[in-house]
Amino acid sequence: MSKQEKKDLVPTLRFPCFREMEPWISEPFDKIYDLKVTNSLPRDKLNYEEGSVKNIHYGDIHTKFSTSFNLKKESVPFINPSVSLEKIKLESYCQEGDMVFADASEDMEDIGKSIELVNLNGEKLLAGLHTLLARQTNDKLIKGFAGHLFKSGLMRKQIQKEAQGAKVLGISAGRISSLNVVYPSIDNEQQKIADCLSSIDELIAAHTQKHEALKTHKKGLMQQLFPAEGETVPKLRFPEFRDAGEWGNKPLGEVAKIITGSTPKTSDSDNYGGNNLFVSPADISAGRFIINTKTKLSGQGFSQTRYIPEDSILFVCIGSTIGKVAQNKIECATNQQINALVPFETYSDGFIYFSLGHNSKKIASLAGRQAVPIINKSLFSSVLISFPSPEEQQKIADFLSSIDDLITTQSQKIESFKTHKKGLMQQLFPVVGEVSL
Secondary structure (H helix, E strand, O other): OOHHHHHHOOOOOOOHHHOOOOOOEEEEHHHHEEEEOOOOOOHHHEEOOOOOEEEEOHHHHHHOOOOEEEOOOOOOOEEOOOOOOOOOOHHHEOOOOOEEEEOEEOOOOOOOOEEEEEEOOOOEEEEOOOEEEEEEOOOOOOOOOHHHHOOOHHHHHHHHHHOEOOOOEEOOHHHHOOOEEEEOOOHHHHHHHHHHHHHHHHHHHHHHHHHHHHHHHHHHHHHHHOOOOOOOOOOOOOHHHOOOOOOEEEEHHHHEEEEEOOOOOOOOHHHEEEEEEEEOHHHOOOOOEEOOOOEEEOHHHHHOOOOEOOOOEEEEOEOOOOOOEEEEOOOEEEOOOEEEEEEOOOOOHHHHHHHHHHOHHHHHHHHOOOOOOEOOHHHHHOOEEEEOOHHHHHHHHHHHHHHHHHHHHHHHHHHHHHHHHHHHHHHHOOOOOOOOO
């Protein structure tokens, strides 16, 4: 290894007691890890109720498992008792310290995504479909460090470089074995890095749990603040409205002006690229307010659409995401998959937003089972929603908005911790550009 390469193998940020130590070591993956045989059981061979052996599916690595995998804290399916495991060799069962890689992904960002098994809680576990199971042969990496190492830019770039495929990317056992693993030779330095990053992961997990609890709390409150099917009053009512009488059903077309969106000609590039928001279903996520869009319109393009004033309610009425709902904070246009509601004077925009969210599944079911689900403007206008007095509408909207604010604040905290961790990762591990390892 050249002097330049050795220089590159020193992280930007190093704990004081290690600053005068030697650069990190680079060794071939196959000098540190052996790959073990995994199974290829699909989801229909797994269940969450019964079994004696649990199974890691690559989809769960992509979507939910923590970098440092603790079986006590993760929801992992069992292999169905009817599946014979007689041919599974003892060495194929997972051990603490093993790395499990997802060898397939639809995008480059997740190819080779990995977890390190730090606690198996004494249970039997196998690595399953589209995974690679790697086990150390010489204990050069302490337990708890490798998981973070393989999430570093240094290792991710190597993995992505080895990926192959077009629509679906894959990384083979041979290609992952060609990686170079870079690590500090001193166990204490590895431990310091592992402890630092794991503590941030624990903070993220705790705040994520609180975030989910708030969303669950909101969902439960909405079930009580709006009348149940066939009822005319809600189970939970604010004190000043307990004697206010029954709620009345109104078709949406009588409480708001309904505007179906349209799309300017895409063949004319002059219609696009300006500063005017153009909302499509892809812009509607879990958050309430639309403040930005993937596509924007020029003044010319905006003039060819139907103007949607701020604080309207946007409801997806066509396609696979039918039932998604949001509000626009500033004026916008939408495509034809979205119906916008501009509330009349005595109706609260916030109340309509929450009510449509509460009833979204019921409304979506009106589309039937067509190849392309659709609720046309006429049908959407006829949808009945229960309404109390304007004052009670606003009280409910304000109350649920306050919970949304807490959820948003919690989400921002999580993103802040993630950003902080990302910054630390960039400094705690060496960053090697085009230098050959």
